[in-house]
Amino acid sequence: MKAFVRRFMSSPEGIAGALVLLLLALAAVLAPIILPGDPAAIVGRPLLPPFSDASFPLGTDQLGRDVLTRLVYGAQASLTVGLSSALVAILAGTLVGTVAGLAGGLVDEALMRVVDAFQIVPGFLLALAFVSVAGPSLAVIVLAVGLGAWTGPARLARAEVLSIRERDYVASARVIGMHPAEIAFREVLPNALPPVLSLVSVIVAAAVLIEAALSFLGLGDPNAVTWGGMIAEGRNLLRSAPFLSIIPGLGLVSAVVGIYLFGEGLVEALSIRGRRA
Amino acid sequence: MSGDLLMVEGLSKRFAGRGRSVRALDDVSFSIRKGETLGIVGPSGSGKSTLARVLLRLIEPDAGRILIDGEDWRSLSPKALRHRRGDIQMVFQDPLSAFNPRTTIGKAIMDPLRIHAVGKRHSRMAALAELLQRVGLSADMASRRIHEVSGGQRQRVALARALASRPRLVVLDEALSALDVSLRGQMLELLVRLQRDEGISFLFIGHDPAVVRMISHRVAVMDQGRIVETGDADAVFSDPRSDTGKALIAAIPTWR
Numbered sequence: 001m002k003a004f005v006r007r008f009m010s011s012p013e014g015i016a017g018a019l020v021l022l023l024l025a026l027a028a029v030l031a032p033i034i035l036p037g038d039p040a041a042i043v044g045r046p047l048l049p050p051f052s053d054a055s056f057p058l059g060t061d062q063l064g065r066d067v068l069t070r071l072v073y074g075a076q077a078s079l080t081v082g083l084s085s086a087l088v089a090i091l092a093g094t095l096v097g098t099v100a101g102l103a104g105g106l107v108d109e110a111l112m113r114v115v116d117a118f119q120i121v122p123g124f125l126l127a128l129a130f131v132s133v134a135g136p137s138l139a140v141i142v143l144a145v146g147l148g149a150w151t152g153p154a155r156l157a158r159a160e161v162l163s164i165r166e167r168d169y170v171a172s173a174r175v176i177g178m179h180p181a182e183i184a185f186r187e188v189l190p191n192a193l194p195p196v197l198s199l200v201s202v203i204v205a206a207a208v209l210i211e212a213a214l215s216f217l218g219l220g221d222p223n224a225v226t227w228g229g230m231i232a233e234g235r236n237l238l239r240s241a242p243f244l245s246i247i248p249g250l251g252l253v254s255a256v257v258g259i260y261l262f263g264e265g266l267v268e269a270l271s272i273r274g275r276r277a
Numbered sequence: 278m279s280g281d282l283l284m285v286e287g288l289s290k291r292f293a294g295r296g297r298s299v300r301a302l303d304d305v306s307f308s309i310r311k312g313e314t315l316g317i318v319g320p321s322g323s324g325k326s327t328l329a330r331v332l333l334r335l336i337e338p339d340a341g342r343i344l345i346d347g348e349d350w351r352s353l354s355p356k357a358l359r360h361r362r363g364d365i366q367m368v369f370q371d372p373l374s375a376f377n378p379r380t381t382i383g384k385a386i387m388d389p390l391r392i393h394a395v396g397k398r399h400s401r402m403a404a405l406a407e408l409l410q411r412v413g414l415s416a417d418m419a420s421r422r423i424h425e426v427s428g429g430q431r432q433r434v435a436l437a438r439a440l441a442s443r444p445r446l447v448v449l450d451e452a453l454s455a456l457d458v459s460l461r462g463q464m465l466e467l468l469v470r471l472q473r474d475e476g477i478s479f480l481f482i483g484h485d486p487a488v489v490r491m492i493s494h495r496v497a498v499m500d501q502g503r504i505v506e507t508g509d510a511d512a513v514f515s516d517p518r519s520d521t522g523k524a525l526i527a528a529i530p531t532w533r
Contacts, residue, residue: 168375171335176389176442177362187377 007269014265020258028076037066039073039225047241061230061244062237071251074227078255081142082208088146089203093153094189094196100154101161101192102184112158115151123148127210131219138221141214145207152203153196160192194270201263205256212252227252281344282478283309283332283446288341290327290502301327302338303502309446312476314468316493316510318486318525324502325482329450332480333367334358345446363393363442370451372431376423382434383419389441408437412467429460436467440477448480453488465492486525490514498522 008014027034037043046064048056058067100111118126123145130144164170165188173183214220215228227248234244290302301324309315317325330336332343334350343350345364353361366389369375376385386408390401406416412433423431432452439447449468453461469492471477483489489496489510496513498506500521506513517523 168369168371169377171330171333172367172369172375172438173377173388174335175333175362175365175367176438177359177392178388179359186380190379191377 004269008265011265011268013261014268017258017261017263017265020254021262024075024079024255024258027072028079031069031072031076035066035069035072037069039065039070041065047237049241050243050247058247059243061233062241067230067244067247070225070230071227071247073225074230074248074251075255077138077221077224077226078208078211078252081138081145081211082204082255082259084142085145085149085207085211086200086203088142089149089207090153090196090200092146093150093155094157094193096150097154097157097159097196098161098184098189098192101158102165102188108158111154115154118147119151121148123206124210124213127214128217128219131214136214136219136221138224141211141221144214145210148210149203149206153199156199157192157196160195161188164188164191198263198267198270201259201266205259205263208252208255208259280310281308282311282313282346283480284342284344284347285332286342286344288328288331288338288343290324290331290336290338300324300502302331302341305341305499305502305504307497307504307507309478309480311445311478312472313495314472314479314481314493316489316496317480317482317499318484318489318496319499319521320525321484322501323499323521325484325499326450327502328499329367329448329480329482332448333365360393363389364444365446365448366439366442366444367448367450368432368435368439368452370454372435373423375435376431378422378424380422381419382421382423382426385423386419386434386438386441389438393442395442404441408441409434411440411471412437413463429456429463432456432460432464433467436464440471444477446478446480448482450482451484452481454483454485461488468492486514486529498525 042064043066044053044056044060044064046060046062048060050059050067051057052059056066056068058071061067061070096111096115100108126148127141127144130147131140134140134144170183170187173187178187211220211226212228212231215226216232218232220226220229230248231245234241234248237244285308286306288302288305289300292299292301303324305324305328307315317328319325327336331338338351376382383405386405387401390396390404395401396404405419409416409418414430414433414437418426418430418434423434426434432455435452453464456464465488468479472479479492481489481492493510495507496510497504498513498517498519498521500519506517506519506522513522514526517526
């Protein structure tokens with residue numbers, strides 16, 4: 001673990017990404033403390049441009065709501081959805097992939113055909129359909145995005161398990177009489193996990209974008225302030241008040257770039273571990 | 278014979294793939310007595326490792342019987358097999374790949390103690406230290422991982438793990454091949470001493486006839502899945518009857 005942190009700290013991309021994410025996470029967590037205002041409350045004159053009024057540093061929208069407060073609360077929604085759906089996708093994918101890889105035969109075939117079926121439908125379309133049916137709420141969006149993203153981890157976990165189960169240390173565990181379930185969870189799974197974890201950043205970034213796109217299309221959680229929703233609301237005023245869309249857009253870009261950079265550092269730290277002498 | 282610990286009759290195993298099949302084991306029969314070392318030599322691909330894995334029931338053979346102390350090893354249920362596995366242990370060729378890279382040496386050796394309930398929980402730490410000491414390692418080795426110790430120590434750790442469940446037979450599959458000459462000598466001495474003190478039987482698989490001769494009481498020569506010759510180690514090595522045996526002996530470098 002110590003070596004892992006040291007390797008991560010030696011990657012400049014990783015550090016940059018970690019800083020961006022730390023900033024966003026701090027903003028999201030501390031939102032109610034640093035900006036006690038209600039993001040939905042009308043607090044000033046509508047359409048104040050940024051930097052024109054000290055009490056509204058990023059201006060106000062067409063209803064007179066504070067853009068900075070909404071931006072920070074939007075970070076909360078985006079990061080929550082991104083991280084939760086990545087968690088759902090990784091957990092479900094790893095479980096299915098590990099079972100398929102270890103069981104082999106018919107079980108493997110059946111599970112992988114299900115994976116194929118999910119994989120041929122674009123993730124966004126899947127999320128769109130799922131939210132249309134189940135109704136827009138953050139929990140549904142998390143499940144919907146996870147549903148579109150679990151196939152990658154499933155394939156990767158299966159491939160890893162297929163290679164690991166032929167290793168001598170698994171044979172050796174059988175020789176000492178270890179129970180198959182213990183072999184799966186103690187010998188195989190921990191060694192199959194690192195490559196799967198390197199997918200986290202890609203999934204989180206995609207999830208943040210999908211959530212924004214859903215909100216933009218009006219399928220976001222109507223009770224949550226989200227970046228996608230803010231961009232959508234600013235669309236009609238794109239000529240007269242472009243900052244309404246640009247500011248949440250910048251938030252989105254910095255979050256996605258930060259997550260990718262963080263992922264780079266993660267991959268570097270993890271792949272060196274896999275290359276043991 | 279009553280002194281036989283392991284008796285193998287008519288083991289056959291065929292690997293099929295892409296239209297052609299390979300006879301890895303072809304009607305293999307032999308026996309090992311208590312406290313005896315049977316050496317197996319043969320060229321690469323002669324079925325030595327398959328034989329080891331079939332005995333350990335890592336691979337199921339197509340036909341044949343494996344009797345341990347007269348008990349049919351192949352008819353055991355998976356659960357019964359797990360409980361009995363402590364009787365036969367194995368040391369793999371490459372200790373680096375035979376240990377989970379994430380677990381410590383101590384935990385790896387404790388696993389068989391726990392699984393086969395050797396001793397009470399609180400006495401297992403002492404058992405661990407004693408096992409390490411028996412193979413000539415210090416107890417502080419337990420907190421390290423397998424890639425953190427030297428090559429010679431690794432194979433001693435593997436031996437300690439194999440000995441933990443108090444086996445009656447240990448299969449050593451090219452277990453000394455990766456070691457340099459002086460370490461190999463030390464390991465051979467260790468194995469001979471363990472056998473003398475505790476009466477363990479060994480099945481010693483090697484491709485180097487000189488090493489196999491040093492440790493084995495009897496030797497079987499394998500070629501293309503078949504045992505082509507068996508006999509006392511000295512007899513086989515000084516006067517091989519089979520072509521494979523002759524070729525192996527001829528391959529030992531001599532200086533005159």
